[in-house]
Amino acid sequence: MKRSVAVIGAGPAGLTLANLIQQSGIDCVVLERASRSHVETRARAGVLEHRSVMLLQSLGLADRLLAEADRHGTCEFRVNGQAFQVAFSDLYEGRQQYVYPQQEVVKDLIGAFLDAGGDIRFSVSDVELRNLTSSQPSVVWTSADGVREAITADFVAGCDGFHGVSRKSIPEGSLTEFTHQHGIEWLSILAEAPPSTKAVIYALHADGFAGHMLRSSTISRFYLQVPVGTKAEDWSDEQIWEALHKRFALHDSSWTLTEGKIIEKRVLDMRSYVVEPMSHGRLYLLGDAAHIITPVGGKGMNLAMNDAATFGRALIDFYGTGSETGLKTYSEDCLRSVWRAQEFSQWMVNMIHTDMQSPFFGRLAQARLEHLSQSPAYQASFAENYVGPIE
Ligand code: RFL
Numbered sequence: 001m002k003r004s005v006a007v008i009g010a011g012p013a014g015l016t017l018a019n020l021i022q023q024s025g026i027d028c029v030v031l032e033r034a035s036r037s038h039v040e041t042r043a044r045a046g047v048l049e050h051r052s053v054m055l056l057q058s059l060g061l062a063d064r065l066l067a068e069a070d071r072h073g074t075c076e077f078r079v080n081g082q083a084f085q086v087a088f089s090d091l092y093e094g095r096q097q098y099v100y101p102q103q104e105v106v107k108d109l110i111g112a113f114l115d116a117g118g119d120i121r122f123s124v125s126d127v128e129l130r131n132l133t134s135s136q137p138s139v140v141w142t143s144a145d146g147v148r149e150a151i152t153a154d155f156v157a158g159c160d161g162f163h164g165v166s167r168k169s170i171p172e173g174s175l176t177e178f179t180h181q182h183g184i185e186w187l188s189i190l191a192e193a194p195p196s197t198k199a200v201i202y203a204l205h206a207d208g209f210a211g212h213m214l215r216s217s218t219i220s221r222f223y224l225q226v227p228v229g230t231k232a233e234d235w236s237d238e239q240i241w242e243a244l245h246k247r248f249a250l251h252d253s254s255w256t257l258t259e260g261k262i263i264e265k266r267v268l269d270m271r272s273y274v275v276e277p278m279s280h281g282r283l284y285l286l287g288d289a290a291h292i293i294t295p296v297g298g299k300g301m302n303l304a305m306n307d308a309a310t311f312g313r314a315l316i317d318f319y320g321t322g323s324e325t326g327l328k329t330y331s332e333d334c335l336r337s338v339w340r341a342q343e344f345s346q347w348m349v350n351m352i353h354t355d356m357q358s359p360f361f362g363r364l365a366q367a368r369l370e371h372l373s374q375s376p377a378y379q380a381s382f383a384e385n386y387v388g389p390i391e
Pocket of ligand 1: 165304
């Protein structure tokens, strides 16, 4: 079998790329380890930046999203029992964030790709990448029926997330890894609870951070800063609700938190990671395969889609004109956005946590929040980073 591009992984990065290049007549196959139903129901991110929505719209892939997604232009911070809001959309020319669960993005992208005749192989295993520095790399895998299959391609797009096979196929010493453990842990909770707020809430409390994220009219995601080394099962549902009530509590307000059935709880690896360069021979790494970021600021899915747009444009240029310029600058172009997002996420991490390294940092967090509550210039800078680049 021969294809122009072999795409490993059907997450936001792989599926955005596959749709983008297929629309330009570049043939590809997508190899996905999980089943279709698994990837279409896996709840993760929920925030799309303006730039990601514009990309999907330009590809005709945003109809359901635009009809169903909630738009948000304000977020709320709570500190010492008092709340203040930042109207980031007003501060950034009306650009908004779109709340649309990642699994719905994935569902839309799979549907559109298959409807247009695309080829996705679900439930594959033992994917191996070979001859990556030659002009005809190959990919070998075992199909859902247990048959060993292979293709040669011009390019391999490694979109298989942090734990995938793509990055691991690059010889040791070819990449530089940048990694940072934030010294904090979050318990991530998904609950069948309607949102108790119209704006995302970030609460700084003496016991630790609490976050109320928005997902849908019936589901909410919550985060609790927990001691390092905590296991999800250490926290009963009752303890979770008690901590959320306590950390979100406001003086002088009748605001209440609506509880619901907890359907997922897990401790998040609060680590940042970037590899440079994001390519090796004819293998290009996209999304979480090349970089992971804390959920603070909601950038992960958006960076994955930006990588796909950048690589897709480079491929279209290559097949259209023979130019390799976009392929050569791919890594550098993406890394600029990646590091900008990492810097912002780190800035926010430092602002909403207590006692990360010492009580000194807790006081710095309070000072930063106070500055944000008072300074229009500081709020404008926050808005620009929170909403994300324009393009
Ligand atoms: P994905 O989504 O992990 O997709 C990779 C796909 O590759 C498959 N795969 C393989 N396929 C074939 N062979 C192999 N050997 C394979 N190994 C893996 C996997 O099954 C999967 O389908 O990576 P991609 O496309 O780079 O997308 C990245 C995003 O998923 C990720 O950055 C976000 O989910 C991060 N994230 C958030 N991002 C945001 O922008 N806003 C948020 O609010 C946000 N919240 C979150 C998040 C991630 C979370 N995680 C990972 C637990 C909240 C959570 C809880």
